[in-house]
Each structure stands twice: as C-alpha cells, then as structure tokens.
Amino acid sequence: MSRTMWNAAVATGAAAVFAGVATVPAGAAEGGVSFSRVSFNKGKPIVVGVQEEVEVHATFRMTTTRKYKYGPTVVPYRGKLSSTDTLHSAVITSDCHVVNKAKGICDFEEWVYIDPRNLDFGNEDAGTWRTAAELAIVVGGGDIDDMNIPLQVQRATRVTVNAAPEPVVKGRTITVTGKVTRANWDTHTYQGYAGRTVSLQFKADGASSYTTVKKVTSGSTGSLRTTVKAAKSGTWRWNYYGNPTAGAKASTGDHVVVRPASS
Structure with missing residues (x-):
C-alpha cells in the first residue's frame, strides 16, 4: 500500500560502499543487485490489531558491488513491481554485516512497522501479500526484485x-x-x-x-x-x-x- 504515506520508509543503517573491482555475481538481478536468504517474520502470519503498532523482524542477504544511497529494504507488496503498494509505516535497516567484502556480500537485519491507525490502512489489506526487495542506487536509479515469498496479513x-x-x-x-x-x-x-x-x-x-x-x-x-x-x-x-x-x-x-x- 504505498499510498504515499506508506512509502515513507526510514532506512537508518549506513549504506555500505564496495569498490567496484569484482564482477557482477552470477544470478544477480538486472540492476547488478541480488537478494537471497530472505526471512520475513519467520514465515508466520503478520497479525494486526486496532491500536498497537506491530514490529516485524526480517533478515536477508544482498550482493552488489554498486554504490547505493540507503537501505536496502525488504517489504510486503501487492500489484506490479513497477507500480506497487507496499505495507509499512516505517522501515529500519541495520548496517551491513560484511560476509565477503570483495564480492560485495552483506547480511542485514530489518524491522518493519505496521500501524493500523494509519488512514490508508483498512480491512481490504487483510490477505496475501508478496515480498519485494529494493535498493536505491547512486547512479542508474534502483533495483527492485520479487522474492516470490507470500505473506499472510491477518486481522x-x-x-x-x-x-x-x-x-x-x-x-x-x-x-x-x-x-x-x-x-x-x-x-x-x-x-x-x-x-x-x-x-x-x-x-x-x-x-x-x-x-x-x-x-x-x-x-x-x-x-x-x-x-x-x-x-x-x-x-x-x-x-x-x-x-x-x-x-x-x-x-x-x-x-x-x-x-x-x-x-
């Protein structure tokens, strides 16, 4: 539901910058970025009440040698990747936990917040969502990938x-x-x-x-x-x-x- 307010992700972790000396790894997405090992809420449904903001924990791995602005983020989405609704009121991403500096491999933790009091949040948002991983790149726009992981959002x-x-x-x-x-x-x-x-x-x-x-x-x-x-x-x-x-x-x-x- 990126109905504007929901797009206000706050990625507070410092962006890691790797020297572009390694080739783009096999299996990388079209933007020179690949995501793997995504775990979102440990695969459990996201259950939301009527007043309390819900915190959802996620972990993932990103591989890129490209310089990026902030993030990355992994969030629930519906629709098309090119014009998508995302489900979050805020996102906090950790700093890069370096796995392989030469290849640009990082592990991240993330905390996604869903507030049912947001004006754009309603009963129609219950049901199945998918998982998107996104990164804003300094030169060349960004990269967004469908991770093919369904998520249940429940009342x-x-x-x-x-x-x-x-x-x-x-x-x-x-x-x-x-x-x-x-x-x-x-x-x-x-x-x-x-x-x-x-x-x-x-x-x-x-x-x-x-x-x-x-x-x-x-x-x-x-x-x-x-x-x-x-x-x-x-x-x-x-x-x-x-x-x-x-x-x-x-x-x-x-x-x-x-x-x-x-x-």
Missing part, C-alpha cells in the same frame, strides 16, 4: 471464556460461554465474528496439554455457548484456529473444581 481476533458453575458436583452440567471478535481496521474496534468454528478444549488438573472436546459455531454476534458433563477438575478454554484473513487465538483458561457427588 487479530480475541476470544473470551466463562465456565459455570464453579465449583460443580460430578455428573452435573457445566455451561461454557464466550465470544469471538475480530479487529475491524476501518472502525478501529473489535466486532463479533459470526459463523466461526471454534473448538472447546479441556485440560485436566495435572495434564500438560489441552484436548478438544467439541466444536461450536459462533452466533450472529460472535457468541459461543455449549454444555458438558462435569467429570473431573480442570481448565476450559475456547480455541479459534484462524483463516487466511483472521489470526488464530485461544482464550485464557477458566478453571472449574469438580466435587464428588454426595453418597
């Missing part, structure tokens, strides 16, 4: 839980309620997420992990409700596994003590 979800009564007699009914909501980037609020399949999970006292007991579909306001028989003490939670445009999220746990039935 954050929230999930709540309440299990009652607490405590409960063994064999009686426990009612588990909750709600799943999703970030609305247009209104900067969380709204009920209807029609979602959410797993009710239980972890018995002394157990190390949760087990899915049943699955429930959220109502028109995102509400969740079901009943189970009380068998043993433990913790109940709801777990939503997400989708391409909405992040995965589990609720906190609600512990219920199950007491023996009176003889």
Whole structure:
C-alpha cells in the first residue's frame, strides 16, 4: 500500500560502499543487485490489531558491488513491481554485516512497522501479500526484485471464556460461554465474528496439554455457548484456529473444581 504515506520508509543503517573491482555475481538481478536468504517474520502470519503498532523482524542477504544511497529494504507488496503498494509505516535497516567484502556480500537485519491507525490502512489489506526487495542506487536509479515469498496479513481476533458453575458436583452440567471478535481496521474496534468454528478444549488438573472436546459455531454476534458433563477438575478454554484473513487465538483458561457427588 504505498499510498504515499506508506512509502515513507526510514532506512537508518549506513549504506555500505564496495569498490567496484569484482564482477557482477552470477544470478544477480538486472540492476547488478541480488537478494537471497530472505526471512520475513519467520514465515508466520503478520497479525494486526486496532491500536498497537506491530514490529516485524526480517533478515536477508544482498550482493552488489554498486554504490547505493540507503537501505536496502525488504517489504510486503501487492500489484506490479513497477507500480506497487507496499505495507509499512516505517522501515529500519541495520548496517551491513560484511560476509565477503570483495564480492560485495552483506547480511542485514530489518524491522518493519505496521500501524493500523494509519488512514490508508483498512480491512481490504487483510490477505496475501508478496515480498519485494529494493535498493536505491547512486547512479542508474534502483533495483527492485520479487522474492516470490507470500505473506499472510491477518486481522487479530480475541476470544473470551466463562465456565459455570464453579465449583460443580460430578455428573452435573457445566455451561461454557464466550465470544469471538475480530479487529475491524476501518472502525478501529473489535466486532463479533459470526459463523466461526471454534473448538472447546479441556485440560485436566495435572495434564500438560489441552484436548478438544467439541466444536461450536459462533452466533450472529460472535457468541459461543455449549454444555458438558462435569467429570473431573480442570481448565476450559475456547480455541479459534484462524483463516487466511483472521489470526488464530485461544482464550485464557477458566478453571472449574469438580466435587464428588454426595453418597
């Protein structure tokens, strides 16, 4: 989304300048620059809420013997490389960590910031993006390459839980309620997420992990409700596994003590 404001990348790392004594390495892009070893958010989806700026970490390698102005940067993009929308409010690139000075090989770290409060950011920005690597060259313009790495940008979800009564007699009914909501980037609020399949999970006292007991579909306001028989003490939670445009999220746990039935 380079809708002007999003193009304001801040590359603060000092640009490394290599003497042009080596030939352009094999596989270099048309601008005499090649990028490799790109890792963006460790391949995980980028989940964005409604208020908090998100910091995304990236690493990459660049090979060039050309003198450049600043950067380089690796960012999410959509559209064509020649006329692209990029997704960031700011980018900070580290100094060059020299791998091979003669060949102009550098490793970089990068921090990309995405602020959902930006006026150009909206619900339409959820979904699949691609990764572009770019460098501004002192003479001859610049170089921008599609790294062929897809990125999922997702709206954050929230999930709540309440299990009652607490405590409960063994064999009686426990009612588990909750709600799943999703970030609305247009209104900067969380709204009920209807029609979602959410797993009710239980972890018995002394157990190390949760087990899915049943699955429930959220109502028109995102509400969740079901009943189970009380068998043993433990913790109940709801777990939503997400989708391409909405992040995965589990609720906190609600512990219920199950007491023996009176003889």
